[in-house]
Amino acid sequence: MPYYISGVTADYRNLIARTPEEFRVKNGIEVLTKHRVVEIEPERERVKVVDLVSGHEFYDDYTKLLIATGARAFIPPIEGTDLDGCFVLRKLDDSIRIKSFLNEKKPRTALVVGAGPIGLEMCESFRAVGLQVAVLEMADQVMPLIEPDLAAKVQARLEQQGVNCLLGQQLEAIEGDSAGSIRRVATSGGELECDIVLLGIGVRPATEMAAAGGVELGIKGAIKVDPHMRTNLNDVYAAGDCATTTNTVNGRETWLPLASTSRKQGRLAADNMFGGDIEFPGVQGTSVVKCFDLTVGRTGLNEIEARDAGFDPVVLSIEAESLHEYYPGGGAITLKLFADRVGGRLLGAQMVGEISSIAEKRLDVLSVALGAGMTVEDLRYLDLAYAPPYSTAVDLPLIAGNIMTGKIRGKSCRCDSEGLE
Amino acid sequence: MPYYISGVTADYRNLIARTPEEFRVKNGIEVLTKHRVVEIEPERERVKVVDLVSGHEFYDDYTKLLIATGARAFIPPIEGTDLDGCFVLRKLDDSIRIKSFLNEKKPRTALVVGAGPIGLEMCESFRAVGLQVAVLEMADQVMPLIEPDLAAKVQARLEQQGVNCLLGQQLEAIEGDSAGSIRRVATSGGELECDIVLLGIGVRPATEMAAAGGVELGIKGAIKVDPHMRTNLNDVYAAGDCATTTNTVNGRETWLPLASTSRKQGRLAADNMFGGDIEFPGVQGTSVVKCFDLTVGRTGLNEIEARDAGFDPVVLSIEAESLHEYYPGGGAITLKLFADRVGGRLLGAQMVGEISSIAEKRLDVLSVALGAGMTVEDLRYLDLAYAPPYSTAVDLPLIAGNIMTGKIRGKSCRCDSEGLE
Numbered sequence: 011m012p013y014y015i016s017g018v019t020a021d022y023r024n025l026i027a028r029t030p031e032e033f034r035v036k037n038g039i040e041v042l043t044k045h046r047v048v049e050i051e052p053e054r055e056r057v058k059v060v061d062l063v064s065g066h067e068f069y070d071d072y073t074k075l076l077i078a079t080g081a082r083a084f085i086p087p088i089e090g091t092d093l094d095g096c097f098v099l100r101k102l103d104d105s106i107r108i109k110s111f112l113n114e115k116k117p118r119t120a121l122v123v124g125a126g127p128i129g130l131e132m133c134e135s136f137r138a139v140g141l142q143v144a145v146l147e148m149a150d151q152v153m154p155l156i157e158p159d160l161a162a163k164v165q166a167r168l169e170q171q172g173v174n175c176l177l178g179q180q181l182e183a184i185e186g187d188s189a190g191s192i193r194r195v196a197t198s199g200g201e202l203e204c205d206i207v208l209l210g211i212g213v214r215p216a217t218e219m220a221a222a223g224g225v226e227l228g229i230k231g232a233i234k235v236d237p238h239m240r241t242n243l244n245d246v247y248a249a250g251d252c253a254t255t256t257n258t259v260n261g262r263e264t265w266l267p268l269a270s271t272s273r274k275q276g277r278l279a280a281d282n283m284f285g286g287d288i289e290f291p292g293v294q295g296t297s298v299v300k301c302f303d304l305t306v307g308r309t310g311l312n313e314i315e316a317r318d319a320g321f322d323p324v325v326l327s328i329e330a331e332s333l334h335e336y337y338p339g340g341g342a343i344t345l346k347l348f349a350d351r352v353g354g355r356l357l358g359a360q361m362v363g364e365i366s367s368i369a370e371k372r373l374d375v376l377s378v379a380l381g382a383g384m385t386v387e388d389l390r391y392l393d394l395a396y397a398p399p400y401s402t403a404v405d406l407p408l409i410a411g412n413i414m415t416g417k418i419r420g421k422s423c424r425c426d427s428e429g430l431e
Numbered sequence: 432m433p434y435y436i437s438g439v440t441a442d443y444r445n446l447i448a449r450t451p452e453e454f455r456v457k458n459g460i461e462v463l464t465k466h467r468v469v470e471i472e473p474e475r476e477r478v479k480v481v482d483l484v485s486g487h488e489f490y491d492d493y494t495k496l497l498i499a500t501g502a503r504a505f506i507p508p509i510e511g512t513d514l515d516g517c518f519v520l521r522k523l524d525d526s527i528r529i530k531s532f533l534n535e536k537k538p539r540t541a542l543v544v545g546a547g548p549i550g551l552e553m554c555e556s557f558r559a560v561g562l563q564v565a566v567l568e569m570a571d572q573v574m575p576l577i578e579p580d581l582a583a584k585v586q587a588r589l590e591q592q593g594v595n596c597l598l599g600q601q602l603e604a605i606e607g608d609s610a611g612s613i614r615r616v617a618t619s620g621g622e623l624e625c626d627i628v629l630l631g632i633g634v635r636p637a638t639e640m641a642a643a644g645g646v647e648l649g650i651k652g653a654i655k656v657d658p659h660m661r662t663n664l665n666d667v668y669a670a671g672d673c674a675t676t677t678n679t680v681n682g683r684e685t686w687l688p689l690a691s692t693s694r695k696q697g698r699l700a701a702d703n704m705f706g707g708d709i710e711f712p713g714v715q716g717t718s719v720v721k722c723f724d725l726t727v728g729r730t731g732l733n734e735i736e737a738r739d740a741g742f743d744p745v746v747l748s749i750e751a752e753s754l755h756e757y758y759p760g761g762g763a764i765t766l767k768l769f770a771d772r773v774g775g776r777l778l779g780a781q782m783v784g785e786i787s788s789i790a791e792k793r794l795d796v797l798s799v800a801l802g803a804g805m806t807v808e809d810l811r812y813l814d815l816a817y818a819p820p821y822s823t824a825v826d827l828p829l830i831a832g833n834i835m836t837g838k839i840r841g842k843s844c845r846c847d848s849e850g851l852e
Contacts, residue, residue, distance in 0.1 A: 013758060013819060024757035127818075258814075269824045270817040277811075277833070291812050298816035307816050336445035337434060370821045371792040375799055377814055382803030390698075391712050393679075393798055395719035395728050396691040397548075398434060400791045403690045412698070 011105035016135035050223030052243045074283040081213035081251035081267045090184025095192040096207045117205030125152035127299040129210035133173045144174035160362045171302045215252045228254040232265040237289035239279035249275035256292030259310050260319035296377045305369040309377040310358025322351040326414045332367040337398040341367035347410045354385040372406045386414035432526035437556035471644030473664045495666050495704040502634035502672035502688045511605025516613040517628045538626030546573035548720040550631035554594045565595035581783045592723045636673045649675040653686040658710035660700035670696035677713035680731050681740035717798045726790040730798040731779025743772040747835045753788040758819040762788035768831045775806040793827045807835035
């Protein structure tokens with residue numbers, strides 16, 4: 011949706027994966043739009059539905075029920091969030107409204123609240139359509155989910171691209187004028203004039219109706235599911251942004267609403283609802299975001315999370331070029347790798363790279379290695395595809411494996427910790 | 432080197448990873464250039480060396496010896512390979528000579544013999560400098576190491592780029608004129624006029640000296656090494672393009688000279704020569720080549736190799752776009768996946784993609800998964816990094832995992848084999 015707002019995606023209709031009509035014709039699935047399930051009656055295996063157009067209520071029986079209510083954008087309980095010009099970006103309608111507002115009201119200055127992935131994508135989109143942009147973040151860094159030194163690189167790039175980063179500040183109020191338009195915002199750090207506000211401070215699972223029907227909630231109010239995606243109620247499943255999952259690295263219940271996970275959970279829940287017996291192994295927390303011409307990503311645990319999970323994390327920071335000097339293109343990637351001192355198991359990786367570096371390839375390689383339970387020594391022998399247009403002969407994951415093995419083994423391994431190759 | 436010849440790489444000096452001077456100053460390693468070891472005397476732990484400039488012979492003692500003599504380009508035993516204008520491309524000197532020949536003799540038509548990776552890179556380089564190009568290949572397809580249907584896509588792209596593909600033909604002679612220049616070549620299919628010939632028909636391990644000294648050879652005449660990179664002789668190691676290795680998928684001895692493998696073997700041999708105890712797990716045969724604007728790669732076994740190794744291979748062919756339709760860029764990738772019907776273990780993957788598709792990312796993901804012994808079901812739950820600029824929400828390896836699981840499990844798994852996502 012940020013790319014529709016910036017014009018990179020020309021037509022919002024391309025953002026619709028499948029229309030109700032396609033569901034009906036291709037898959038034989040009837041989709042009731044403008045209907046809301048207002049109540050689950052698990053003992054009678056039925057739901058109460060309201061037709062939002064006619065107001066008519068009716069019951070629908072189920073043999074198996076999947077709750078896929080997703081998550082909602084969090085709107086902070088402060089003054090002014092209902093003003094014209096204050097938006098969240100969660101549903102397609104939100105992006106259409108933002109784009110209309112940009113076209114009709116021609117705002118000149120935007121404030122993005124929250125410097126997470128959505129916030130940073132929207133900084134880029136607002137800059138792309140010519141706005142002055144500031145981003146407000148409660149934490150002392152942008153991208154609170156990545157390590158501070160990597161976040162500093164992202165911040166520098168944001169500032170270079172004309173984004174004013176206001177860190178360690180909280181939004182307190184949005185003030186409107188007599189016409190109902192935004193005039194300025196008040197933050198814990200002062201006042202700021204702006205014409206449009208985008209709230210990108212996270213989402214909450216939409217689980218009130220499920221909870222009222224007796225569905226047990228887990229971490230952060232998401233629906234607690236087992237690896238089969240079953241809730242505590244017979245024949246009731248949940249999947250996607252409304253459901254919990256397990257972090258495979260620390261083994262803990264987690265809630266991490268991401269499109270990639272939702273797709274897997276939905277497919278698996280469907281398999282099981284139709285007689286399958288498949289378990290979802292969980293997630294590692296892999297994510298990536300494009301921030302202007304940087305690629306920023308992570309997988310697994312960071313240092314604090316690793317320590318918290320009982321590991322003794324060793325941290326490696328390295329910077330390397332994605333290609334040999336003699337081949338044009340490529341770019342620099344800064345990698346942080348986390349591994350357990352005892353046994354050398356890979357625990358996590360984070361990176362910031364130029365978009366031209368294809369950092370996401372190295373991230374995915376490390377994600378698969380992490381998922382397979384590999385050690386840093388295993389990384390040394392990954393059989394990756396080398397040719398000059400694609401990587402160096404010893405690519406970043408192997409370089410990291412070599413150096414990290416030396417760090418963990420100490421003198422018993424003569425790994426070169428200086429020459430990267 | 433093909434990129435130096437085409438001008439993509441401006442200065443051949445950038446192709447030198449380390450000069451003898453850098454070895455001396457940075458690493459304290461003395462490199463004797465223009466010297467040849469002509470004999471190993473293992474019982475006296477010494478080698479006989481000839482100074483190629485002075486002709487002086489001397490002996491040098493060793494405590495540990497590493498044989499890293501590499502491989503040589505194969506030159507077929509036919510008439511005319513010594514003509515001015517007939518080249519191989521193996522050493523830096525070869526590329527400098529080819530580039531000089533292009534600059535001075537201004538040939539107009541080139542014949543590339545062999546449609547493997549080097550041959551195809553040279554087709555591209557010769558086209559880039561304006562030559563008419565034909566490629567001659569003994570097999571019935573280009574890229575004999577990939578499946579015929581994928582090779583057909585590569586051939587179509589070569590022809591679209593003006594490369595004349597002569598398949599199923601063998602080089603019989605190169606004919607010169609009275610000045611010693613090439614006039615034409617004779618092939619099993621007829622005659623062909625050309626001004627320059629590039630022989631890209633493979634390499635052979637340079638192991639004669641080692642064999643004469645009692646070093647045991649293995650498959651294809653390469654030096655037989657154990658996982659520690661030890662030869663049959665005490666204190667004598669071998670690594671790189673002159674040495675054997677193990678294919679981790681079928682467990683067999685193999686010889687596959689690639690830069691990525693040589694680097695790993697060299698580092699590991701050094702570790703072990705200095706007291707380490709590390710075993711090289713072997714290779715999967717991962718490789719990639721850029722052919723004009725296509726990326727062509729493989730890892731693991733193909734169908735025939737899998738059957739030959741005692742597996743019951745199931746083959747999946749799919750084509751998918753690397754990005755969602757709404758995000759610009761990306762490109763199509765055709766993937767062939769090979770898995771064992773019993774247990775679903777991944778056995779290999781091959782792909783051809785537009786260079787804009789970043790097919791090499793998917794190849795590396797599958798390479799790591801293969802190396803970890805994953806099944807096609809494991810592929811379904813890989814936690815890869817998703818954002819619209821980088822992939823579809825369900826990326827190719829997961830799509831392949833979903834469909835392949837359905838193929839193997841049959842009706843017990845309701846995997847969608849039509850809708851890719």
